[in-house]
Amino acid sequence: MAGAMWPGALPLLLLLAVLLHPSRCTQGGKVNFREKEKQVLDNILGPGRYDARIRPSGENGTDGPAVVRVNIFVRSISKIDDVTMEYSVQLTFREQWLDERLRFNDFGGRLKYLTLTEASRVWMPDLFFSNEKEGHFHNIIMPNVYIRIFPNGSVLYSIRISLTLSCPMNLKLYPLDRQICSLRMASYGWTTNDLVFLWKEGDPVQVVKNLHLPRFTLEKFLTDYCNSKTNTGEYSCLKVDLLFKREFSYYLIQIYIPCCMLVIVSWVSFWLDQSAVPARVSLGVTTLLTMATQxxxxxxxxxxVSYTKAIDVWTGVCLTFVFGALLEFALVNYASRSDMHSDNIKKQFPPSDQMEHSSSIDPSSELLEPDGSANFAMKPLVRHPEDSMSMDKLQQCEIHMQPRKKNCCRSWLSKFPTRSKRIDVISRIFFPIVFAFFNLTYWSTYLFREEEGDE
Incomplete structure (x- = not known):
């Protein structure tokens, strides 16, 4: 009879074995703490046990303000825009505070923390980014956010966000400038009597090691506090200043060297013949238009902007040099036509040779009398005072009439017969010297001002 009851009792025995299996409450003799997590969460966050609308108490359970410690990890900085004066950054943002209402039993250190993914379950600080233009969270594949609750009631909130922040820039030294872009975080509704933000001790700001920025280099960053007072109270605020140095190599290749080449090409006109009018005009106009386009x-x-930038000084002076080279050709053309006009006058009216004829007369003829006889009057042996004075005056006149020594520049310019040629020769030397002096003044001035600004 017992054997007849065995087939019907088999399903019942299997169900009983499953219900009494050790894995439902133990795993290899150990407690399943995943089940304990559910019990703890139901205990501390259950209905009627925790109210997320009430802020936690202050330190040591006092009625002081709740203290929230903040640290951030900068993952990337994708763009720094000079036109809109903004920059885009992706970071991991973390907040940590103490809420004694969330304490729980850690079962001898075996339950390290509880993890939540819904921020609405617990009280959250009302922090916002005061200089934010745009921002969004990351939800691929799952929302990149978590909340960890530790046995002592400490809460850690971590989230990955992307922000576009405003960055007012001073471009007076552009492109030899350094810019400071800030990240400001403040409380929106809780005053300092209820909520205080502090930077986490140790290393509050971390930056990824292989951070790459287009045309900029992150030199350093500084953390500070920026509490603000309004007519509704004082609000806690944190800020981190990111110091960016602009990479000059890009602008040296794209702007400075091409402008120097255009200025030097405009000087080629000084070495062309004066009669090559189409070549000199086309060269001057082409370099002027190219410089204006640049x-x-x-x-x-x-x-x-309303002020003058360093790049404006450079391009303005280079444009002036190119325009000056074009005006130099206009002056040369005018001088060449004047030279041709003076040559035509000399051909029509040749110079008289009377002075040459008079200079060829023998000075000894002055000794002849009007009748042609020679005058051999004897000079007195003793000179009168009047005679000595006249001799002195004669010697002084001879000294003054001696030809002056020629200046080296004048003697060199005398090799070129026409004024137009002299203008070209002077321009070949004058323009490069002035441009070299401008370069020396420009770089020494703006590099010195940059170092002065850093101090």
Missing amino acids: TSGINASLPP
């Missing part, structure tokens, strides 16, 4: 392209990539 200047407009540079200004198109910058905001229209």
